[in-house]
Amino acid sequence: MPRWKPDAVERLQAAALELFDEQGFERTTVAEIARRAELTQRTFFNHFADKREVLFGMDAELRQELVREITAADALPPLDAVVCAMRVVADKMLESRRAVVTRRYAVIAANPELQERELGKNAALTEDIAAALHARGCDPTGAFLAAGAAMLAQQAAMREWTRPGETRTLRDLLTEAVRSLRTTVGGEPAEPSPPDSGAGPS
Amino acid sequence: MPRWKPDAVERLQAAALELFDEQGFERTTVAEIARRAELTQRTFFNHFADKREVLFGMDAELRQELVREITAADALPPLDAVVCAMRVVADKMLESRRAVVTRRYAVIAANPELQERELGKNAALTEDIAAALHARGCDPTGAFLAAGAAMLAQQAAMREWTRPGETRTLRDLLTEAVRSLRTTVGGEPAEPSPPDSGAGPS
CATH class of the missing domain: 1.10.10.60 (Homeodomain-like)
Structure with a gap:
């Protein structure tokens, strides 16, 4: 060779x-x-x-691609724009590499120092996504919440996608995770008023 | 003295x-x-x-209190149970300490090593919340999403609460953040189908 x-x-x-x-x-x-x-x-x-x-070398490229796609999807509401961008990145950069990404997850999970770096990279990525949404006119809190919610769905999808025996695509699992998130967050009354659980201001 | x-x-x-x-x-x-x-x-x-x-000494106590309240609020749907528990903890453990918590945030924001520890503690707290929800019968993905969504609302509320000149209570800001999150996540169609942005599977 x-x-x-x-x-x-x-x-x-x-x-x-x-x-x-x-x-x-x-x-x-x-x-x-x-x-x-x-x-x-x-x-x-x-x-x-x-x-x-x-382990983290792909991050910069992935982030650039994601931000570009979010900017391109400016006709969509914030969360949808991010999820749409994540689907494109899943197809282009992740789907063909499931075995490698799965192994990468296992290595990180076994090492606290790598876990910390992963958390830091995820926090930075969330900020980049929020900045991209803010740049297209979203208010700061809305941008922060949409970015965080999309990352949450992405993480839930990645957990499934890297599970042994899982065959669905990351795109499909992401769609599924967003649907679950909408059910979890959106399906409830905005203001439940349960009886006070006995703990008032101290 | x-x-x-x-x-x-x-x-x-x-x-x-x-x-x-x-x-x-x-x-x-x-x-x-x-x-x-x-x-x-x-x-x-x-x-x-x-x-x-x-800087992190209160975390264990806060986590215990939160888990106890989530377990107590078992008549509520997952996200509401967590938010309800967070409101109780806000009243009991945080509201009277705004100046200290605000200063703590500023110190952490100025130091990357402390930021990493903060991210790690938040991730561990999210897992504890998810475990408490799972223990009361929530499926793992639903528990992960509800815990993550509640933490996201909590973080948005804390950002506002620690802002100079902000006078609203953490409880009220948390309620407001959850409302914004429901709008961001819940208010959109579950499956937008925008035209493919030119990036198919590679």
């Missing part, structure tokens, strides 16, 4: 995930990842700052 | 927040916090593991 491979990023990600899976994230070195991918360490560092970034 | 004070925890929290505010979180020592509170370092360490925990 030739030393130089056009799909270096994907090969490095796949190799890293295999190794993280086999021997743990902490115990895997960049040298091992490069070797498994049949590439050099130099190539690794051309694409990723460190071994953690192999 | 006597050396031993029954309100040690609140005095230490107030002293810590003053110092974090004045000279930054990183530059403040436990010795300084104890001195400002007119207490000993030993007393500090009786209550907090380290100076970061001064």
